[in-house]
Amino acid sequence: MQNLDAFFLLRPDVTFLNHGSFGACPRPVFEEYQRWQLQLESQPVAFLDPARGLSGWMRDARVAMAGMLGTAPDNIVGLTNATYALNIVAQSLDLKPGDEILTTDHEYAALEKTWAYVCRNTGAVIKTVAVPLPLTDEAQFTDAILAGFTDKTRVLFLSHITSATALVFPIERAVAEARKRGIYTVIDGAHTPGHIPLNLDALDADFYAGNCHKWIMAPKGSAFLHVRPALQAMINPLVISHGWTEDAKLPGTKGVFGNTPFIDGLEMQGTRDPSAWLTVPAALQFRADHDWDKVAKACQRLAQDTAARVRAFTGLPALSSATFCAPQMVSMPVPRCDPAQLKTRLYDDYQIEIPCFDWQDHTIVRVSVQGYNTETQMDHLVTALTEILPQLSAKT
Known part of the structure; x- marks a missing residue:
């Protein structure tokens, strides 16, 4: 996937996986x-x-x-x-x-x-x-x-x-x-x-x-x-x-x-x-200048691949089939834990900006993928979750 992070103003020290909340505006x-x-x-x-x-x-x-x-x-x-x-x-x-x-x-x-x-x-x-x-x-x-x-x-x-x-x-x-x-x-x-x-x-x-x-x-x-x-x-x-x-x-x-x-x-x-x-x-x-339909398809693949990796780790089912999942945004159920602690740990220890919250009887991590995101960032997220979730879920 072509990375377009140079076009964005996001801090390079933060892995920004929350485009869905407020977006991010390209420099031009x-x-x-x-x-x-x-x-x-x-x-x-x-x-x-x-x-x-x-x-x-x-x-x-x-x-x-x-x-x-x-x-x-x-x-x-x-x-x-x-x-x-x-x-x-x-x-x-x-x-x-x-x-x-x-x-x-x-x-x-x-x-x-x-x-x-x-x-x-x-x-x-x-x-x-x-x-x-x-x-x-x-x-x-x-x-x-x-x-x-x-x-x-x-x-x-x-x-x-x-x-x-x-x-x-x-x-x-x-x-x-x-x-x-x-x-x-x-x-x-x-x-x-x-x-x-x-x-x-x-x-x-x-x-x-x-x-x-x-x-x-x-x-x-x-x-x-x-x-x-x-x-x-x-x-x-x-x-x-x-x-x-x-x-x-x-x-x-x-x-x-x-x-x-x-x-x-x-x-x-x-x-x-x-x-x-x-x-x-x-x-x-x-969007037109950068063939954003192609960019979006690559983002969708990366989002779905990341969600599949998290499911493989947690053993928890998806909330929907791929047909009814937002293309570039996936809410991933994780083992029940304190979502505020999870969000804090992800940001303080791994510099990952991502929403974590409870919805009904699920604890959810919602990942958004836009053209500035990379496979390396998704690897970083998966690694962080595999390290943090066993610690937090053991406390519940």
């Missing part, structure tokens, strides 16, 4: 980010005036991103992160007491809190279904979801790629069935863009949010929200500012700055630095 992309920031600081008034360039630059990023996502530029809006985007959706839905939000036991903790907050304010309730493990068949997942639908289900909230378990959920049939029943579909795609192929128009979910700072490798603070055109008028900004218009929900209304009310209302929310979002085209170009 980061330099483009700084160029935008310098342009902002050189003339802030001109830069932040939508009529003097900003609105067009924001659209340029939407156009570049939309091509990757299989949708139209006016169906997406650039935001700071997927959690923020999904909060916009969750707090825009007109939920009533007793309405059910159906979700799974694999969801991201911050979004579990988001829905708990919404339920506290609306009287809606969360209903959680367990996804059978190991996940080896699409019907396992879809049947579990469909069995959870009731006549009170108003929202289906799913991760496309899960955070804790690093599974790719086959959401297509569940989304289609929810549409037939008049159930809103809200998809957390935080780990998906740049990780697996996406065609949002074909998926036809009502709401879909994704991060660009993870697998697309744009700077932190770049993400998008996709909303089906028929539902864009129902979206309410969390912050009401210059981009909002009181006529936003009337058919045919133009936005304040010439875009749709959906875009202007969410993009133009007070003073903020939009440089991360404006750098998305450069991140996409970096």
Whole structure:
């Protein structure tokens, strides 16, 4: 596998195996980010005036991103992160007491809190279904979801790629069935863009949010929200500012700055630095320049090989078949131990940055592999685990 570590700014003394949390930005992309920031600081008034360039630059990023996502530029809006985007959706839905939000036991903790907050304010309730493990068949997942639908289900909230378990959920049939029943579909795609192929128009979910700072490798603070055109008028900004218009929900209304009310209302929310979002085209170009599909395939092989080596050592089964495992991110069950101690030992003794945590009745080490990682680093991880795990598991 070609190593591209020279393109990244990561500390050379740390074995960085946690791309999945916040990503890592390549040096040329980061330099483009700084160029935008310098342009902002050189003339802030001109830069932040939508009529003097900003609105067009924001659209340029939407156009570049939309091509990757299989949708139209006016169906997406650039935001700071997927959690923020999904909060916009969750707090825009007109939920009533007793309405059910159906979700799974694999969801991201911050979004579990988001829905708990919404339920506290609306009287809606969360209903959680367990996804059978190991996940080896699409019907396992879809049947579990469909069995959870009731006549009170108003929202289906799913991760496309899960955070804790690093599974790719086959959401297509569940989304289609929810549409037939008049159930809103809200998809957390935080780990998906740049990780697996996406065609949002074909998926036809009502709401879909994704991060660009993870697998697309744009700077932190770049993400998008996709909303089906028929539902864009129902979206309410969390912050009401210059981009909002009181006529936003009337058919045919133009936005304040010439875009749709959906875009202007969410993009133009007070003073903020939009440089991360404006750098998305450069991140996409970096991927194209370095044949990132080929790089990603090599990363997938390295991730799967590493997980197989850990399984051979621990004797513990995988959480899914390869079909439903995130290509470049694998959650590897290890013998039960204190995950905080394991994480500390891996970092302090071996300088390995990797997440370790408990999920349900599993202790998990989640490895992410990106173009800057090497086989030598994976050897280092396997060696560290073989040395530390017998010591820690003996204490439990």
